[in-house]
Amino acid sequence: MAAGKGQWAELTYGRSDAGEMVIDHTFVPPVARGKGLAEKLTLRAVADARAEGLTVVPLCSYVAAQFRRHPEWSDLLRG
Structure with missing residues (x-):
C-alpha cells in the first residue's frame, strides 16, 4: 500500500x-x-482469509492485538 x-x-x-x-x-x-x-x-487480510476459507495465525504483534480488539474475528483463529 502506497504510504507516500x-x-x-x-x-x-x-x-x-x-x-x-x-x-x-x-x-x-x-x-x-x-x-x-x-x-x-x-x-484486507481478514477479509481475504474469510473469503478463501483460511484460518489466521497472527504472529505479528500488531495483528495479534487487532484480533484481541475484534472478538468477531475469533472464528478465523485456528483451534
Whole structure:
C-alpha cells in the first residue's frame, strides 16, 4: 500500500498446507504512521482469509492485538 514519497506500508504473510494464513509482519513508514494504514492492511487480510476459507495465525504483534480488539474475528483463529 502506497504510504507516500515512494514508501510502502506492508503486511506480509505465508500460507500453510493446513489452510492457514500466517501473518508475520506489518510495517508503516514513520512519515505515514497514525493514518490507519496498518489497520487497513489487517482488515484486507481478514477479509481475504474469510473469503478463501483460511484460518489466521497472527504472529505479528500488531495483528495479534487487532484480533484481541475484534472478538468477531475469533472464528478465523485456528483451534
